[in-house]
Amino acid sequence: MSRPVAITGLGTVTALGSDVSALAAALADGRGGIGALTLFPYRGRCAIAAQVPELTAGVVAALPPATGRRLSRPDRFALAAGTEACRDAGLGPAERRAAAVHVGATIGGMHEVGEAYGRRFTGVDRRLRLSRVLAMPLSTTAAVLSQALGLFGPRSTYSTACSSSALAIAQAAESVRRGAAPVALAVGTDGLCRVTYAGFDALQALDPEPCRPFARDRRGLSLGEGAAALVLEDLDHARARGARVHALLLGDATTADAHHVTAPHPDGLGAAAALTGALAAARLSPDAVDYVNAHGSGTPQNDAVEMSVLRRVLGGRVGRVPISSTKAQHGHCLGAAGAVEAVVTVLALERGLLPSTRGLRAPEWDDVDFVPEPGRRAALGVAVTSSYGFGGHNVTLVLGRAEGR
Amino acid sequence: MQDRDSVRTAVKELLVSGLRLDVSPADIVDDAPIFGEGLGLDSIDALELVVLVEERFSVGIPDEETGKRVFGSVAALTDFILAEQPR
Numbered sequence: 001m002s003r004p005v006a007i008t009g010l011g012t013v014t015a016l017g018s019d020v021s022a023l024a025a026a027l028a029d030g031r032g033g034i035g036a037l038t039l040f041p042y043r044g045r046c047a048i049a050a051q052v053p054e055l056t057a058g059v060v061a062a063l064p065p066a067t068g069r070r071l072s073r074p075d076r077f078a079l080a081a082g083t084e085a086c087r088d089a090g091l092g093p094a095e096r097r098a099a100a101v102h103v104g105a106t107i108g109g110m111h112e113v114g115e116a117y118g119r120r121f122t123g124v125d126r127r128l129r130l131s132r133v134l135a136m137p138l139s140t141t142a143a144v145l146s147q148a149l150g151l152f153g154p155r156s157t158y159s160t161a162c163s164s165s166a167l168a169i170a171q172a173a174e175s176v177r178r179g180a181a182p183v184a185l186a187v188g189t190d191g192l193c194r195v196t197y198a199g200f201d202a203l204q205a206l207d208p209e210p211c212r213p214f215a216r217d218r219r220g221l222s223l224g225e226g227a228a229a230l231v232l233e234d235l236d237h238a239r240a241r242g243a244r245v246h247a248l249l250l251g252d253a254t255t256a257d258a259h260h261v262t263a264p265h266p267d268g269l270g271a272a273a274a275l276t277g278a279l280a281a282a283r284l285s286p287d288a289v290d291y292v293n294a295h296g297s298g299t300p301q302n303d304a305v306e307m308s309v310l311r312r313v314l315g316g317r318v319g320r321v322p323i324s325s326t327k328a329q330h331g332h333c334l335g336a337a338g339a340v341e342a343v344v345t346v347l348a349l350e351r352g353l354l355p356s357t358r359g360l361r362a363p364e365w366d367d368v369d370f371v372p373e374p375g376r377r378a379a380l381g382v383a384v385t386s387s388y389g390f391g392g393h394n395v396t397l398v399l400g401r402a403e404g405r
Numbered sequence: 406m407q408d409r410d411s412v413r414t415a416v417k418e419l420l421v422s423g424l425r426l427d428v429s430p431a432d433i434v435d436d437a438p439i440f441g442e443g444l445g446l447d448s449i450d451a452l453e454l455v456v457l458v459e460e461r462f463s464v465g466i467p468d469e470e471t472g473k474r475v476f477g478s479v480a481a482l483t484d485f486i487l488a489e490q491p492r
Contacts, residue, residue: 057427066447069425126460130453131424 009089009231015050030374050224050331072109077227078189085229100181104165106335109135111193161389166338188339189227211298213325224331228339251282257392296325328358
């Protein structure tokens with residue numbers, strides 16, 4: 001069994017807004033963030049995304065000007081979210097100094113380096129730009145966070161497709177549990193980029209309309225972008241410094257499908273094992289689950305497999321447990337998805353507000369509570385959020401309300 | 406051969422567009438240091454600027470010593486380009 005770990009800080013940047021309060025307001029209203037893709041010209045089957053507007057220059061204020069000027073968009077998102085989370089947690093210089101950093105991401109500076117390659121090979125530039133190439137590695141995000149926020153603890157970066165930042169959260173919690181650091185910052189970040197956009201389009205995985213998870217006529221996902229950050233902290237440490245605890249991470253599990261490069265296992269073996277494993281780690285029975293923030297990507301395969309897993313694990317309660325996918329609002333943020341949805345789930349627990357599945361009018365499963373728009377109030381004790389990445393990378397997090405524990 | 410004013414203007418425009426500086430070319434002072442306190446450029450910018458100057462003006466900066474001297478200010482870089490540029 002896992003010791004609960006406190007979540008004492010939250011931060012986020014998505015198409016729904018540039019901080020947690022903007023996200024919370026958009027979730028409460030059921031507002032959508034999916035619109036025209038304008039970051040780069042694209043001619044394909046689909047041209048929509050949940051794109052983040054340009055961030056203000058203030059985001060990079062803590063860095064030397066030359067460093068800040070060269071940051072990729074995902075690094076800017078991560079810095080904005082990480083800064084918000086550390087401020088929200090009230091971490092002073094000494095607490096930050098000891099803090100670990102765990103980042104989940106899949107794209108890094110691929111947009112920036114792609115633009116530079118384009119300029120080089122169309123003859124606009126005669127040489128490849130060093131500054132753009134330096135923005136490429138996934139590892140820059142953690143380095144930038146650590147430099148800007150003064151974090152000197154253990155530092156890791158995970159890339160497990162769409163579960164990357166769910167894994168970063170699980171690993172951050174584990175580093176706190178085993179005493180490697182009293183505080184750990186977990187961040188997920190990813191930005192839209194032509195290569196990934198074209199890849200999902202070629203896979204015929206994108207819905208030309210805003211995605212409709214769990215709908216009978218769903219046709220695929222809508223790509224999003226952004227970052228989310230959570231401060232995970234030893235519960236006694238948090239209590240000793242009088243920190244506000246947003247929620248608790250009660251358990252987590254990571255499993256593999258060992259099946260296919262993009263398709264989920266048809267019986268959801270890995271996904272089911274992640275859900276049951278995370279509940280076991282939290283020492284909870286499936287009956288304890290009050291809300292499921294689904295992976296709910298909106299692809300025909302994912303949603304069908306995910307529903308069969310939930311039906312199997314929740315059993316007869318499946319019709320009574322609210323299930324929603326907020327990807328219909330903030331899009332599928334890929335490497336950032338796990339962290340964005342963990343923040344969404346923490347907000348649901350903390351504020352007692354269930355987010356809806358936007359745009360869902362004709363669900364494929366009519367015996368399930370997919371939380372009609374615009375969502376509703378409900379007191380929750382335990383919520384789960386799952387992330388399933390291509391290649392069969394499955395992570396489930398079990399979160400609990402802070403009060404009364 | 407180009408005149409000094411047009412080279413100086415071209416250098417300022419190259420700094421702003423090539424390094425994506427958040428200033429207007431006209432606001433760069435001819436004699437102010439380019440690195441450190443001046444425009445806030447760093448060692449990565451220096452490496453990039455070597456390439457940019459070579460591409461734009463066909464003038465190579467062969468070593469660090471030369472770089473330190475000619476990257477002292479826009480005026481110094483302009484002088485170097487005028488002296489070295491192929492006629």
